[in-house]
Amino acid sequence: MSYSNTDGIMIGLEIHVQLNRLKTKMFCGCSTQYHSSPPNTHVCPVCLGLPGALPVINQKAVESAMKVGLALNCEIVEQTQFHRKNYYYPDLPKGYQVSQFDYPIVSNGKVAIEGEDGELVIRIRRAHMEEDPGKLIHMGSIDKSKGTLIDYNRSGMALLEIVTEPDIRSPKEARRFLDKLRNILEYLDVFDSDLEGAMRVDANISLQGGDRTEIKNISSHKGAERALLYEIMRQKNLLRRGEIVTMETRHFDEARGVTTSMRSKEEEHDYRYFPEPDLVPLRVKDRTEKLLQELPELPDAKKERLISQYSISDMHAKALVSNLKIANFYEEVASEVNPKVAATWIADVLKGELNYRDLTIDACKVEDIVQLVTMIMENKITDRSAVEVIRTLLDSGGNCMEIVEKKGLVKVEDNVVEQAVDDVLGENKNAINDYLNGKEQSLNFLVGQVMKKTRGRADPMIVRDIIANRIK
Amino acid sequence: MPEWMSIRDTKHKIDNLSAEEVTSSYLDTIEKSSINAFTNINKKAIEDAKYYDKNQSDLPLAGVPISIKDNISTKGIPTTCSSRMLENYIPPFNAHVIEKLYEAGAIIIGKTNMDEFAMGGSTETCCGGTTFNPWDTSRVPGGSSGGSAAALAAGESPISLGSDTGGSVRSPASYCGVVAMKPTYGTISRYGLISYSNSLEQIGPMATCVEDIAHIMDVIAGYDNRDSTSIKRDINYSDAIINDSEGMKIGVPTELISDGINPKVEKIVWDAIHKMEDLGAIWKEVSLPTTKYALPAYYILAMSDASSNLARFDGTRYGLRVEGNNWHVMASKTRAQGFGDEVKRRILLGTYALSAGYHDKYYVKALKVRTLVKNDFDRAFNDVDVLMGPTMADIAFKVGEKIEDPLSIYMTDINNVPVNLAGVPSMSIPCGFADKMPVGLQIIGNTFDESSILRCAYTFEQNTNHHRKRPDGVN
Amino acid sequence: MITEEDVERISWLARIEIDSSKSKEYAEQLNSILDYFQQLEELDTSDIEPTYHVDDLVNVLRSDDIKPSFTQEEALENCENKKDGYFKVPGIM
Numbered sequence A: 001m002s003y004s005n006t007d008g009i010m011i012g013l014e015i016h017v018q019l020n021r022l023k024t025k026m027f028c029g030c031s032t033q034y035h036s037s038p039p040n041t042h043v044c045p046v047c048l049g050l051p052g053a054l055p056v057i058n059q060k061a062v063e064s065a066m067k068v069g070l071a072l073n074c075e076i077v078e079q080t081q082f083h084r085k086n087y088y089y090p091d092l093p094k095g096y097q098v099s100q101f102d103y104p105i106v107s108n109g110k111v112a113i114e115g116e117d118g119e120l121v122i123r124i125r126r127a128h129m130e131e132d133p134g135k136l137i138h139m140g141s142i143d144k145s146k147g148t149l150i151d152y153n154r155s156g157m158a159l160l161e162i163v164t165e166p167d168i169r170s171p172k173e174a175r176r177f178l179d180k181l182r183n184i185l186e187y188l189d190v191f192d193s194d195l196e197g198a199m200r201v202d203a204n205i206s207l208q209g210g211d212r213t214e215i216k217n218i219s220s221h222k223g224a225e226r227a228l229l230y231e232i233m234r235q236k237n238l239l240r241r242g243e244i245v246t247m248e249t250r251h252f253d254e255a256r257g258v259t260t261s262m263r264s265k266e267e268e269h270d271y272r273y274f275p276e277p278d279l280v281p282l283r284v285k286d287r288t289e290k291l292l293q294e295l296p297e298l299p300d301a302k303k304e305r306l307i308s309q310y311s312i313s314d315m316h317a318k319a320l321v322s323n324l325k326i327a328n329f330y331e332e333v334a335s336e337v338n339p340k341v342a343a344t345w346i347a348d349v350l351k352g353e354l355n356y357r358d359l360t361i362d363a364c365k366v367e368d369i370v371q372l373v374t375m376i377m378e379n380k381i382t383d384r385s386a387v388e389v390i391r392t393l394l395d396s397g398g399n400c401m402e403i404v405e406k407k408g409l410v411k412v413e414d415n416v417v418e419q420a421v422d423d424v425l426g427e428n429k430n431a432i433n434d435y436l437n438g439k440e441q442s443l444n445f446l447v448g449q450v451m452k453k454t455r456g457r458a459d460p461m462i463v464r465d466i467i468a469n470r471i472k
Numbered sequence B: 001m002p003e004w005m006s007i008r009d010t011k012h013k014i015d016n017l018s019a020e021e022v023t024s025s026y027l028d029t030i031e032k033s034s035i036n037a038f039t040n041i042n043k044k045a046i047e048d049a050k051y052y053d054k055n056q057s058d059l060p061l062a063g064v065p066i067s068i069k070d071n072i073s074t075k076g077i078p079t080t081c082s083s084r085m086l087e088n089y090i091p092p093f094n095a096h097v098i099e100k101l102y103e104a105g106a107i108i109i110g111k112t113n114m115d116e117f118a119m120g121g122s123t124e125t126c127c128g129g130t131t132f133n134p135w136d137t138s139r140v141p142g143g144s145s146g147g148s149a150a151a152l153a154a155g156e157s158p159i160s161l162g163s164d165t166g167g168s169v170r171s172p173a174s175y176c177g178v179v180a181m182k183p184t185y186g187t188i189s190r191y192g193l194i195s196y197s198n199s200l201e202q203i204g205p206m207a208t209c210v211e212d213i214a215h216i217m218d219v220i221a222g223y224d225n226r227d228s229t230s231i232k233r234d235i236n237y238s239d240a241i242i243n244d245s246e247g248m249k250i251g252v253p254t255e256l257i258s259d260g261i262n263p264k265v266e267k268i269v270w271d272a273i274h275k276m277e278d279l280g281a282i283w284k285e286v287s288l289p290t291t292k293y294a295l296p297a298y299y300i301l302a303m304s305d306a307s308s309n310l311a312r313f314d315g316t317r318y319g320l321r322v323e324g325n326n327w328h329v330m331a332s333k334t335r336a337q338g339f340g341d342e343v344k345r346r347i348l349l350g351t352y353a354l355s356a357g358y359h360d361k362y363y364v365k366a367l368k369v370r371t372l373v374k375n376d377f378d379r380a381f382n383d384v385d386v387l388m389g390p391t392m393a394d395i396a397f398k399v400g401e402k403i404e405d406p407l408s409i410y411m412t413d414i415n416n417v418p419v420n421l422a423g424v425p426s427m428s429i430p431c432g433f434a435d436k437m438p439v440g441l442q443i444i445g446n447t448f449d450e451s452s453i454l455r456c457a458y459t460f461e462q463n464t465n466h467h468r469k470r471p472d473g474v475n
Numbered sequence C: 001m002i003t004e005e006d007v008e009r010i011s012w013l014a015r016i017e018i019d020s021s022k023s024k025e026y027a028e029q030l031n032s033i034l035d036y037f038q039q040l041e042e043l044d045t046s047d048i049e050p051t052y053h054v055d056d057l058v059n060v061l062r063s064d065d066i067k068p069s070f071t072q073e074e075a076l077e078n079c080e081n082k083k084d085g086y087f088k089v090p091g092i093m
C-alpha cells in the first residue's frame, strides 16, 4: 500500500505535556493534585508571582524530562540555563514564563509510528522544560467577555514542550503520533493523560504552494485530527481558487470544528528572552546512564516480548500494549491461564467494552477475568455468556462466579441438549418439512427453539450441527 | 534626645530599662522626626518588645529594634518599595532575613523609605516624599537605602537592613556618616527581597559601628534553599572584629580616586589610607581599567532585569489597579499611574535593550563588559587583600539638585557599581567630614573575604574618631 | 536612536500607557541615556565571554517534596477584585 501525498501536506506538532505525575510543581513545593480543589488553593509566593519570591528547580522534573528525551531517542544537552520569556497575559503571574531557549534539555530524537504506507519515522526537533500558566475562565466568549476569572492552581506546573519536525503527512498520522507519544509518556510514569489539560497541542501545517499556518489550542487527539482535516480543506480550497494561504496563527474552535484567524495586536510578540538570573545552569548529562537504567520497558519492546513470550498475534499484542495498565493486567491474567485465550478476551472483548463505557481497566479485577477464561477453556460457559458476564461486571459489579450462578449461565450438559433437540424436533414437524424442502431459515428457527429451551446455555453451533445431522 | 546606640548599648539599655521602653522611645523619636525616614511603622513592635520583657532571652538581638528597607517582605507589615504600585500591599510571607531576625529576637520597628523600587541614588523618587539628610536637611541622604541610613544617623533605629544593587547601602552610608556592607553575592538569601536586578543585588546590614555589621551578618547570612544563588558557606563574621591590620596589603585603585572627585573628599580618603599605613598596613596603587565602562554596563543590565522583574505589577493579583476596558489596557493604565518617572524610564530602556535587534548591542555587550570588570578585580586581588577608595566622589548633594537630570544621579554610583558587577563584598565607613558633611571610605574585599574588610574597617574605626561625631540634636 | 514610534512600540511591549503628546519628550530622554551607553562601543569585546553569574554554581535542585500552600484567603488577600475564590479581571480583548 503506498501513500501519495499529492497535496504535499507537511505537519509539525508542538505538544505541551504536563508532568503531572510529579508530586510538586516545577519551581515550588505546591502539590500538583489540584484537579478537584477549589481555585487558588495550590499556590504559594513562587507560583503566584508575589514580589520577592524565587524559583528552585524540581530535580525530579528535570530527570523526568530527560527520561522522556531518552525514550524519544534524543540527545541530552551538555549544559542549559532557564530563560525568561517575557510577555503580558493575565494567566502569567510574573509577566514572564520561565522556559528553556537556545539549549533545550533534549533534542534530535525520533519516534516510529504506523504511517499511511508502513512505518514512518517522525523526527523530534527538541523538547524543552517550562512552567504552565494559570487557568483563565472567560465569562462569556473570549472576544466578548465581560470579565475573566483566574485560578493559579495550574500555574507553575512542570511542562515539557515537545516539538516535531514537519514529517507528518496526514491528520491520521498526527493522531497516531499523539497516541504513541501518550503511550510512551504513560509507560515512563511521568504523565497521566486522564487529567484535564494534561496534553495540549499546537499544529503547524502547510500544503504545497502555500504558506504555513499554526493552529493553537487543540486539547485532544481527536481534536487534532479534526482541526487538521478542517485546515487542510480550507487551505486546499484557497489554493484551488488561486488565493494565497497566509502565514498566521489560527484558533481551533472545538465546538464548531473549525479554525479561525486570531490576528490581533497581542499577537505581535517580542519575547525578549534572557537567562533567568534567579536560577543557575544545569549540567546533568552525566545522569544519563543512571536514568537509562531506570527506564522501563517501552511499548515497542513490550509488544515484541509479549509476542515471543506468550505466542500471541501481532494484532493482539499491539492492542494490549497501547495501554500500559491493560498490558500489565493481561500479563497478570496470562500468568494463570492460557495466554492466547486471555489475549483474545482482553484485547478483543474486554478492551472494547471498557472503551464503550469510558472506563479504565481499574474497573476490572484480575481474578474475575482469570475465572472467566478458565470457564471458557473448560467449556463451562459459552462465548455469548462470557460476554454477558463481562458486561455485567462492568455495569453492575459483583464477581464472576456470582454472576454466572445468579444468571444461570453454566453451560448445560450434552444430554440435556440432546433431550431438548428431541423435544423440539417432536414439536415442530412443519419446520422439519420446510427445511427438507429447502427452506434454510427453518433450521435457524429450530436452533432458536432449542436455545430457548436451554435458556441460552447451549452452544448454538453445536445445536445446529446436531439438528442438521438428525434430520438429514 | 535621640542617640546613636550600638547593639551592645541597646542591650545594655534594655537590661536597665526594658525592651518596651527602648522600643517606644525609638517610636517616639520617629514620630517627632521630620526627616521622613520611614514609610511604615510596625504596629506590633511594642507587643513584640513586651514579649522579651516577659521572657528572659539570650538571643543575639533579643529586644533590639531594627528598621528594614521597604523592599524586604515583612509578613503583615506593608511592603511598598516606596511606590504607589504597592501602597496597599501586605506580604503574606516573610523574607528569609526577616525570619532570621525574628529568630534572633529582633524587633522590627518599621520600614524605611527608599528610591522607588530601589532605582535611584537620592531617596527622592518615593511616593511618600523625599527623605532628608540628618546632617543637613537641605541635602539628600543618598540612596536607594536612604531611609535606613538617615534613620541611623538621626537616632531613629540602632541597626537597619538595606539592599545594594549598585551602591545602594554604601552611598547613603557615606552621605549619612554610618557603616554599611554589601556582602559577596550569594551570602545573604534574596528570598523575599523585591527584585530590582537579581544578579547584582544583595541585602546589606547598616549600623553605626563596624562591630554591629559583623553581628548582623552572623544573624542573617547563610545558606537558604529557597534562593538558588545562595552559597553554602559557614563564616563567623564577629571573629573578624580584630583591632590590628599589621601587614595587610591595601590597593588604591587609581580610577576610583582621580577623575571628578571633590578635592576635599580626595584628601580625606588619602588621609585615611595613610592612617592605615600608620597602623601597619602596606598600600600601593592599582588599576581597575574597566571602571569607566562599568557604569553604562551596570545600567543596561539593571534596567534589563528590572523591565522583566517589574512585569508582575499588572494590577491583577495585588497592588494598584486602574480599570480599563480590557485586561491589557488595565495593565497599561495601572503601570502608567503606579510607577514614577524614573521607574518607567528604566523599564522602557530595559525593554528596549532586550528587544529584537538590540539585545546583542546592549544586553550581551554589557555582560561582556561585566567579564572585564570581574577580571580587573581578580587581577587586583592577586596582589592585595583589600581595595580602598572613596565610596562617593562627593558629599551629599542638595535635594532637587539632580532630579531633573537622571544621568547626573547615575554618575554618582560610579565607584560602587563595579563591585556589584563582580559580586565582591564592599563596605563604607565614615572617614572624615568635608563642609561638615560625612565622607565615606570604601573598603572592597575579594569574593568571600568579608573578614579582611571587617578587620581593616574595625582597626580604622577603633583608631579614629570620625564615627563618634553626630548630627545636631543627636547624642 | 529611539524614535517616537519606538517609544510607542516599547511602551506597548512594557504595558506602560504613554500619552502620545509625551512620546517626543520620552524619546529625547531615553536617547540621552542611550547616547551615554554608546560608549561601550569603544571596547572590543569580540573575544570576551559574557558573565551571567558571578559564581559557578550549577545544578541547584530541590527534591520533589510537597510544602504547604496558601489558603484561598491568603492567596487573595491583597486583591480587591475577586469572585468565588478567583481573581477577577476585565476581558482579554
Ligand SMILES: [Mg+2]
Pocket: A130, A161
Ligand atoms: Mg511553550
Ligand SMILES: [Zn+2]
Pocket: A025, A028, A029, A030, A042, A043, A044, A045, A046, A047, A048, A156
Ligand atoms: Zn507554589
